[in-house]
Amino acid sequence: MKKLWAWFKSLRFQPFAYSHVELLFVRAILAWMVWDVYQNAGTWSVQADPVGIARFVDLTIFANEEFHRVTATILLFCCAAYVFGLALPVVLLFMIVLLIGTETLENSQGSTNHNTQILALCLIGQWIWQIIAIFRKGWNWSAYAEDGREREQVSTWVGLQIVASCYVVSGISKILGDGNWVLDSVNYPLQLIKTERMSYYNDLIGHVDENVGWLKSIGLWMREMLIAYPWINPFVLSIGLILELVAFAALLGRVPALVLGLLLISFHFIVHLIMDLTFQYNILLLIAFFVGVPYWMGRFFRRST
Amino acid sequence: MDSPLGGAEWFVIKALLRFPLWAFFVVGALCLLLKENYPFSHFPMYDQFPDHTFYVYLADGTGEPLAFKSFTGYGVSKFKKKYDPEIGEVRKALDKRKLELTAEERRESGDLILRRVYTNASEEGKAMFREHSPVRMYHVWIKTKEGKPVEEEAEMVGEVDFREG
Numbered sequence: 001m002k003k004l005w006a007w008f009k010s011l012r013f014q015p016f017a018y019s020h021v022e023l024l025f026v027r028a029i030l031a032w033m034v035w036d037v038y039q040n041a042g043t044w045s046v047q048a049d050p051v052g053i054a055r056f057v058d059l060t061i062f063a064n065e066e067f068h069r070v071t072a073t074i075l076l077f078c079c080a081a082y083v084f085g086l087a088l089p090v091v092l093l094f095m096i097v098l099l100i101g102t103e104t105l106e107n108s109q110g111s112t113n114h115n116t117q118i119l120a121l122c123l124i125g126q127w128i129w130q131i132i133a134i135f136r137k138g139w140n141w142s143a144y145a146e147d148g149r150e151r152e153q154v155s156t157w158v159g160l161q162i163v164a165s166c167y168v169v170s171g172i173s174k175i176l177g178d179g180n181w182v183l184d185s186v187n188y189p190l191q192l193i194k195t196e197r198m199s200y201y202n203d204l205i206g207h208v209d210e211n212v213g214w215l216k217s218i219g220l221w222m223r224e225m226l227i228a229y230p231w232i233n234p235f236v237l238s239i240g241l242i243l244e245l246v247a248f249a250a251l252l253g254r255v256p257a258l259v260l261g262l263l264l265i266s267f268h269f270i271v272h273l274i275m276d277l278t279f280q281y282n283i284l285l286l287i288a289f290f291v292g293v294p295y296w297m298g299r300f301f302r303r304s305t
Numbered sequence: 306m307d308s309p310l311g312g313a314e315w316f317v318i319k320a321l322l323r324f325p326l327w328a329f330f331v332v333g334a335l336c337l338l339l340k341e342n343y344p345f346s347h348f349p350m351y352d353q354f355p356d357h358t359f360y361v362y363l364a365d366g367t368g369e370p371l372a373f374k375s376f377t378g379y380g381v382s383k384f385k386k387k388y389d390p391e392i393g394e395v396r397k398a399l400d401k402r403k404l405e406l407t408a409e410e411r412r413e414s415g416d417l418i419l420r421r422v423y424t425n426a427s428e429e430g431k432a433m434f435r436e437h438s439p440v441r442m443y444h445v446w447i448k449t450k451e452g453k454p455v456e457e458e459a460e461m462v463g464e465v466d467f468r469e470g
Contacts, residue, residue, distance in 0.1 A: 045425060046424065051342050104344075109425070112341050112386065117348075161329040165329045166346075174352045179353055184355070194358050
């Protein structure tokens with residue numbers, strides 16, 4: 001008990017001591033995400049309902065095939081340089097411009113999707129930190145140069161803060177929204193039916209099909225329970241709301257980050273099973289910043305040898 | 306410490322460095338303030354649970370449903386998200402609740418969204434739209450009645466013949 005109390009008192013909001021392997025792991029995940037987003041960019045020829053910078057600039061060039069082909073090649077080199085921590089202020093800027101350009105265009109079609117905002121904000125936060133570092137200590141070509149690791153540790157810490165912040169903002173939006181979120185969630189079954197129907201009309205197959213695996217069967221059973229007994233919903237959904245609101249605690253140390261990361265991933269996975277919504281990028285960000293896979297693997301192997 | 310920055314800028318950077326959670330608070334505040342302005346967002350997904358909602362689907366001229374994704378490459382939820390703000394504008398103009406709008410009053414929005422979806426479709430998708438023309442859009446309300454979810458009958462809110470060019 002004393003040990004636990006001592007550990008609790010030792011928790012501080014301070015950057016984690018990331019190893020080079022862990023920094024590389026985080027950068028590899030982020031680079032893959034940017035590459036994946038850019039590869040799957042839409043072919044929008046208009047900005048039907050401009051948002052963000054699309055209000056001032058015509059971003060349809062990002063849907064131009066030739067432009068996309070050339071920039072994708074450059075992006076590939078930038079992503080590789082980013083993974084290995086080379087010329088970070090430059091390559092980050094290029095990644096940010098392409099990501100914001102394509103995704104602002106995507107979100108300017110009269111509908112918003114929330115897949116890539118956290119990723120974009122993480123990259124912007126990291127780039128700002130890189131610029132601050134240049135003004136403080138000068139240009140640095142590599143994350144492996146003198147003081148490179150220190151810079152990258154703060155950069156990754158900034159990313160962790162931004163992911164945590166976005167989860168807390170999502171929780172605050174639910175509390176500030178119209179009505180009483182917790183009590184009104186008895187109407188959640190309407191959303192379950194809606195998403196199931198929309199999933200069906202996507203391909204006329206849908207996800208409620210007889211040949212689903214055991215995991216999906218559990219999701220379908222949970223879905224049926226939530227529809228049949230709407231009073232369960234406030235209890236179940238409140239767990240998700242609490243997790244979002246306390247996401248900031250991940251900044252207190254490795255253990256809170258791991259626990260919150262795994263709980264948030266589980267929650268995303270359960271919602272995926274129930275509603276057939278995908279949270280691929282959220283889960284990847286949680287794995288990169290919260291879970292700390294290389295750190296815990298390192299600890300596990302050190303202990304076992 | 307030598308710095309190419311002026312006093313004020315350097316002060317800001319020093320303040321940020323002394324406060325380790327600057328990114329958390331700055332990003333949080335900007336997201337709540339700027340709302341849906343990419344890359345910022347206040348992440349309003351499922352921030353309300355009203356006692357009614359709806360979905361839409363695509364159908365051919367006989368009312369037979371069509372697999373939306375094979376026409377556009379994206380899902381029905383995006384289709385609905387495009388249509389929703391349009392009927393929101395109609396609601397405002399007529400000073401009614403969305404629920405009170407008749408299928409006729411939603412018709413202009415439905416036609417507009419069908420045309421917009423067609424404009425942004427690939428050449429292959431456009432050919433499919435023409436092949437199945439006239440293409441219809443249906444709107445289905447789901448409401449809570451006596452504590453239970455109930456689906457209402459589908460209403461046609463759009464019909465466009467893309468063969469007419």
